[in-house]
Amino acid sequence: MTDAAEIIDVFGYEGKEANVSCSYDEGYESYEKYLCRNDCGSNDDVLITTTQGDKNRYSISDDTNKRVFTATISNLNQNDAGKYWCGVTKSGILKDFYPAEFEVKVEKDTCCDNSSKVQSYEGGSVSISCPYESQDQNNMKS
Incomplete structure (x- = not known):
């Protein structure tokens, strides 16, 4: 796995949703994109792919014109907290491309x-x- 340039913090409230948006370089528009968890070392770590669209509490969409794909985690709970990676599958190459890491x-x-x-x-x-x-006694109330 390649390292991302920075870790991006994403905040969400329990019961609500969180959106993870990942940009990618020109030339990757037709490749499969995905959201994975932990170290992305196995297929079990992959939560959703663009070929699936919706899976359990996860959904994903790809705007190939803007070269950004967005994964959504719905009905958040404390177990959803942690490290995630955006991934782009590169066919025929041993390692995938990871444009961003999220917390x-x-x-x-x-x-x-x-x-x-x-x-x-x-x-x-x-x-x-x-x-x-x-x-807050002296602060304005509304």
Whole structure:
């Protein structure tokens, strides 16, 4: 496996999706592209290929005009966090081409953990209470 120039961080929230976009050089438009995990040392590490399109929680598309393929991981969970590689299969050559390495980080989305329902009738009034931390006492609220 060849080394990528840099590791790109990708963030996503549990239950949501993360997109990994990989650019490639001219001349690779017709080659199969894929997303793999860990060290990409076996076929088990390959999560999705462009010939599959959709597989389990993974999907992939290739824009050959822009020379970018995008893999999507849906319904993220903490087990999805870790190292991923974009790969381009090079037929007849022992090693594939890896244009980018990604580190996927999955975070818990806590913004709406404590939501409340408020009901009213048309023409009626509603009072909504929004608690805040003491350090935000002098900050503007909206």
